[in-house]
Amino acid sequence: MGGGGSKEKSSSGEEKIKSPATPKVNKSRKQKKANVKQQFQVPLFGCAGAGKSTVFKALRIAKLSGFDEHERIVYGKKMKRAIMQMLSSMLEKIPAESLDGCTEQDVAQITRLASIEDLDAEEFDSGDILGIAKRFVSGKMIKDILSSSELTTSSLHLMDNAENMCTPSYKATDADILRFREPTRTKDFLVYDINDTATMIIHDFGGHRHLRDTWQKFADENKENVKLIIMVVALDSYLEDVGGMNDATQNKMKEAFFLLNMLINNIYKGADAAVFLNKVDLFQGALDKNCDLEACLGGGEYTGGANVTAAREYIVNYGKHQCGEKYDCVQFHNICGIDVEIVEKIVHGVEQSLVKSVLSSMGFI
Ligand SMILES: Nc1nc2c(ncn2[C@@H]2O[C@H](COP(=O)(O)OP(=O)(O)O)[C@@H](O)[C@H]2O)c(=O)[nH]1
Numbered sequence: 001m002g003g004g005g006s007k008e009k010s011s012s013g014e015e016k017i018k019s020p021a022t023p024k025v026n027k028s029r030k031q032k033k034a035n036v037k038q039q040f041q042v043p044l045f046g047c048a049g050a051g052k053s054t055v056f057k058a059l060r061i062a063k064l065s066g067f068d069e070h071e072r073i074v075y076g077k078k079m080k081r082a083i084m085q086m087l088s089s090m091l092e093k094i095p096a097e098s099l100d101g102c103t104e105q106d107v108a109q110i111t112r113l114a115s116i117e118d119l120d121a122e123e124f125d126s127g128d129i130l131g132i133a134k135r136f137v138s139g140k141m142i143k144d145i146l147s148s149s150e151l152t153t154s155s156l157h158l159m160d161n162a163e164n165m166c167t168p169s170y171k172a173t174d175a176d177i178l179r180f181r182e183p184t185r186t187k188d189f190l191v192y193d194i195n196d197t198a199t200m201i202i203h204d205f206g207g208h209r210h211l212r213d214t215w216q217k218f219a220d221e222n223k224e225n226v227k228l229i230i231m232v233v234a235l236d237s238y239l240e241d242v243g244g245m246n247d248a249t250q251n252k253m254k255e256a257f258f259l260l261n262m263l264i265n266n267i268y269k270g271a272d273a274a275v276f277l278n279k280v281d282l283f284q285g286a287l288d289k290n291c292d293l294e295a296c297l298g299g300g301e302y303t304g305g306a307n308v309t310a311a312r313e314y315i316v317n318y319g320k321h322q323c324g325e326k327y328d329c330v331q332f333h334n335i336c337g338i339d340v341e342i343v344e345k346i347v348h349g350v351e352q353s354l355v356k357s358v359l360s361s362m363g364f365i
């Protein structure tokens with residue numbers, strides 16, 4: 001997958017190969033044949049934690065061969081370490097002596113395991129880690145101690161499955177991998193055919209502010225060739241503070257639509273956008289907690305309370321408004337990144353409309 005130079009990571013494996021930029025004139029017969037296909041470069045954008053990498057992983061499972069055994073083992077070790085990190089965070093909040101059955105040795109071991117960077121460290125394959133998980137995690141007490149911002153899809157899944165994940169032979173399943181939060185540090189891409197004449201190249205970037213120079217670099221190399229961008233927006237992100245500013249009006253949903261405006265009106269002027277309203281499964285819970293969308297987004301009067309349909313409509317209208325004149329080039333889709341079937345279905349629809357709009361712009365339909 002991909003082709004050419006160096007320094008980027010493709011999800012096909014460990015090899016680092018440069019992502020395919022705008023097709024160039026190639027010399028070999030094989031390359032010439034490949035270039036007959038239309039290549040759609042589709043970048044995934046969004047704030048950190050919106051679900052870009054989850055959608056990307058779901059596509060990898062749906063469209064390619066998914067994760068191999070080695071990757072499942074490596075994920076398993078990362079999960080064991082993340083469980084120890086949660087326990088360590090819990091131990092910082094309460095004195096170890098107030099935990100039944102917690103010895104000084106346990107505390108020392110949890111602290112050490114939480115800080116091990118080397119995933120090949122033998123400890124991750126030893127049965128000792130299972131003993132710790134059994135003593136601390138199965139009691140579920142940890143859920144009462146961690147703050148609500150720490151109780152994410154990822155941490156809840158780790159806690160609920162800690163015993164199994166801490167067994168020496170554990171290999172992560174697709175469900176575990178999709179729920180595991182791992183900040184994206186490198187740009188990744190995957191390539192698959194839509195039909196005999198068109199290929200999709202999906203790009204996953206880190207969403208964190210300090211990583212956004214990779215967005216710019218990609219735009220410099222590809223913007224003329226990008227016909228569609230995908231913006232992933234978590235439906236509960238109107239409750240999420242941007243970068244610890246502690247200001248309800250500076251939430252990640254506002255930030256996401258601000259970015260969308262910048263992307264479609266300044267950088268990718270010739271592109272349409274698909275907004276993936278992600279985490280549908282968490283939306284009702286978020287609205288039950290706080291449904292004052294008017295205060296969070298400032299998009300005019302909101303009277304829909306905790307009704308998901310009304311709230312979604314308000315968010316869509318707010319999003320369209322942010323897109324200015326290009327509002328009709330933006331399609332909104334509900335999505336659930338951890339559900340491979342839903343991701344596949346929504347992306348299929350997006351592919352079809354992309355092909356159609358390109359054919360129509362070329363005067364074929
Ligand atoms: N409950 C739920 N969690 C999701 C969904 N999509 C993503 N997540 C979780 O949200 C967290 C952050 O997702 P990630 O893809 O890493 O976000 P990124 O920073 O945009 O790449 C991960 O723990 C995912 O499992 C979803 O639809 N529902």
Ligand SMILES: [Mg+2]
Nearest residue numbers: 052053183184
């Ligand atoms: Mg990511």
